[in-house]
Amino acid sequence: MKTELTISTDAIDETALAKRRVMDDGMGAVVCFLGVVRGSEGDASITALDYEAHEEMARHQFGLIFDAVEKRWPVESVRLVHRLGVVPVNEPSLWVEVTAPHRAEAFDACQFLIDEMKQKVPIWKKPLPA
Amino acid sequence: MKTELTISTDAIDETALAKRRVMDDGMGAVVCFLGVVRGSEGDASITALDYEAHEEMARHQFGLIFDAVEKRWPVESVRLVHRLGVVPVNEPSLWVEVTAPHRAEAFDACQFLIDEMKQKVPIWKKPLPA
Amino acid sequence: MLINVTFWSYFRDHAGCSETVVELETGATLAKLHEIVCEQFPKLADARNSTLKAVGLEYESDDFVLSDGDEVSFFPPVQGG
């Protein structure tokens, strides 16, 4: 399984990411997920989320999750980008792409990745009030 | 719920579609699916699939599926493109995007849409052998 | 009454044409139409049990009562995606 992990303060460039996709002839399904900063946290309006990571541990924990995906599904490729620092409302903080032969495993693996990330990857967010 | 349906022989332009996305401040999740033509159908190598639709009925049936999505999930927007005619191996025949407040409903609605399409929308494919 | 029937996908090849017109007695059902079409185009009879049937833009069941001028479609299982 190919993996590509980017943890960076740069804005997520969906177009560039899509252009760099390499599909094998046996791959029939691509699932992408974008997690976008919403305009409120709880009841409060916000302008942005400020993301912080224990970056070395985050990379390691993402690696463990990718290994678990590879053991469980016939996935060809996982690419994941998590943005750090200030991410304004309406911009993505997370981009995940899973490529697989069929759609069921692509959807399952993508959701598993995100669920696991939300349990295990040391990244935190601080709302910046409006 | 906003909907946008394109049934056309034009190649699917993922970049243009992503650029035209309009997100409301309350939306936190975007799920995209690309169905890509694989290099084989059953045991045989192919160069392309040739898609045909009963287009008027296909549009109507997609409309019914969109209505069912709207009733069931708090989805903001569904955009769906199905390409017709000859689609070469490695190119997408289907692009679906669901935008919603949270990821669970975006994933569920997107998978439901595709499952329903595969049962009900009158589109057929003919493999073009290698 | 006259019913217009359209064939889609490989049903067109099996029938050897894309459309036909069938004359039926008033009150005839979609099942009756299907039976007559299968007699006229024997290759379609082989796919009898997997045939999908629509009147206009809607799927209908075998007991649907047809009306003069109905546009009926017969086709194999769909394969979009």
Next chain:
Amino acid sequence: MLINVTFWSYFRDHAGCSETVVELETGATLAKLHEIVCEQFPKLADARNSTLKAVGLEYESDDFVLSDGDEVSFFPPVQGG
């Protein structure tokens, strides 16, 4: 033995610092370290039950036996995505 402790996210604010060094007896567990840290930084005690604990890059449970020089992280529930 000396253990380096790093605080992340709002645990840093609660502790008033991002790192500290704790002296422990040989054979002490992660639970013991956590107890000492909670005494030293009382605001962290309030989040005692929701504290995540890692040694190096791995999550470890309370009965993990620490070694001299271990790099321990304490932090609140993660919120990536």
